[in-house]
Amino acid sequence: DADVTQTPRNRITKTGKRIMLECSQTKGHDRMYWYRQDPGLGLRLIYYSFDVKDINKGEISDGYSVSRQAQAKFSLSLESAIPNQTALYFCATSDSGLTLTDTQYFGPGTRLTVL
Amino acid sequence: GDSVTQMEGPVTLSEEAFLTINCTYTATGYPSLFWYVQYPGEGLQLLLKATKADDKGSNKGFEATYRKETTSFHLEKGSVQVSDSAVYFCALSNGGTSYGKLTFGQGTILTVHP
Numbered sequence: 001d002a003d004v005t006q007t008p009r010n011r012i013t014k015t016g017k018r019i020m021l022e023c024s025q026t027k028g029h030d031r032m033y034w035y036r037q038d039p040g041l042g043l044r045l046i047y048y049s050f051d052v053k054d055i056n057k058g059e060i061s062d063g064y065s066v067s068r069q070a071q072a073k074f075s076l077s078l079e080s081a082i083p084n085q086t087a088l089y090f091c092a093t094s095d096s097g098l099t100l101t102d103t104q105y106f107g108p109g110t111r112l113t114v115l
Numbered sequence: 116g117d118s119v120t121q122m123e124g125p126v127t128l129s130e131e132a133f134l135t136i137n138c139t140y141t142a143t144g145y146p147s148l149f150w151y152v153q154y155p156g157e158g159l160q161l162l163l164k165a166t167k168a169d170d171k172g173s174n175k176g177f178e179a180t181y182r183k184e185t186t187s188f189h190l191e192k193g194s195v196q197v198s199d200s201a202v203y204f205c206a207l208s209n210g211g212t213s214y215g216k217l218t219f220g221q222g223t224i225l226t227v228h229p
Contacts, residue, residue: 004158033216042119042204042219043159058216090158102208104217106158 003027004107006091012113019078021110023091031095032074033104034058034066037088046089049074081114088112117142121205121220128195128227136190136223138179138205146209148172148181148188149217153202162190162203195227 004025013019023032030051035043035058045058047066055066063085067075078085091107122137140146147166151159163172168183177192188205205220 040221042221043217044219045216048216092159103161103164104159106160108156108158 004091004093004105006089006107006110008110009108010111012115013081014115015082017081017114019081019112021076021089021091021112023074023076023107025072025091025093025105025107027093027105028071029093029095029105030071031093031102032068033092033094034064034074034076035090035092036060036085037090037109043090046076078112081112083114086112086114117146117207117209117218119205119207119218119220121203121223124222125224125226128225130197130227130229131194132227134190134192134195134199134225136203136205136225138188138190138220140186140188140205140207142186142207142209142218144209145183146207148179149206149208150177150179150188150190151204151206151219153204153222155201159204195225197227197229200225200227 007022033048034046037043044060046064047058049055049068052068065077089110092104094102094104118141120139149164150162152162153159163174165172165181171180179188179190202222202224204222206217
């Protein structure tokens, strides 16, 4: 079984709808991240959480919110989706972050299309 | 702030050709440097990393050397295979308020033909 899972894998929705993307991990990591990937722009950090009680904005958090329901679960919400939020979304996890070399482990991604 | 710049893609090579993907960075202090790879339809996975100047990371025939004097971390492979076709991302992790977060380059698409 995959260590980092994302649901759904694909979603098509309409402008103005509320959407939730879910991420679960079995790696036992404290840190979780949400990124979006756009062609030619690489991955950009939306939100990150260093433990259940710690939520932080990334570089592009406007229009998004998150919830850390448990150590293993981190959800991303789009309260009112708009077309420029069409992208590939990735969840990632890492260990305690005691060093700069901690590897991040990525889920398979959710492809979101907002019409 | 920190930033990573990769060479423009896409890169198209024949099997057994030599590969170089350039990566340069801007950061204060002493960041750690990474190459991640994304195979079609999958999430990113770590390919290799280096933590200090002159360190060489290597994995699966790929190598990259941390060059602080040129702020570079170029990815190389002596003989590519069709199975190396993927998107390659250079990234860095730094200290201070950015501790533990990755800053990514824009990614380079590599296609290898038989």
